[in-house]
Amino acid sequence: MPKYKNPTSFETVPFLFIMDTYTKNHIVNASEIDHLNHVNNVVYLQWINDISIEHWNKIATKKIKENYSWVAIRHEIDYLKSAFLKEEIILKTYITSLKGVKSIRKVEIYKKEILIAKSETTWCLLDAKTQKIARIPNEISILFQ
Secondary structure (H helix, E strand, C coil): CCEEECCCCCCEEECCCCCCCEEEEEECCHHHECCCCCECHHHHHHHHHHHHHHHHHHHCCHHHHHHEEEEEEEEEEEECCCCCCCCEEEEEEEEEEEECCEEEEEEEEEECCEEEEEEEEEEEEEECCCCCECCCCHHHHHHHC
């Protein structure tokens, strides 16, 4: 596995394949349907949270995850079209900004090639041990370049 120099500690750590966009497919199931027979709006928020966490878990090293965690401090969701039982949806997520203690993450949700929802979430980095806000270190920002 290729190596790179960690700019904050000068340790040699495994290089991670960095994806600009993380994508996941999902089939809508019965528990996600509301009284209007389409996916409940709260489910979209859960999908947004889930794909964000999956992306983080895929790219962050064990050491980084032991030292840091993220908390969502703001969600903005635009619901554009509905999704229904047994339809396949595609979720895509990517980071648009890392500054100070905050990260801006976008999620797009598609049915076939049609955008049905989009979100922008502000996440705040925490020190995992103290649960206090932490400035985003280079070892994290490099993951999203």
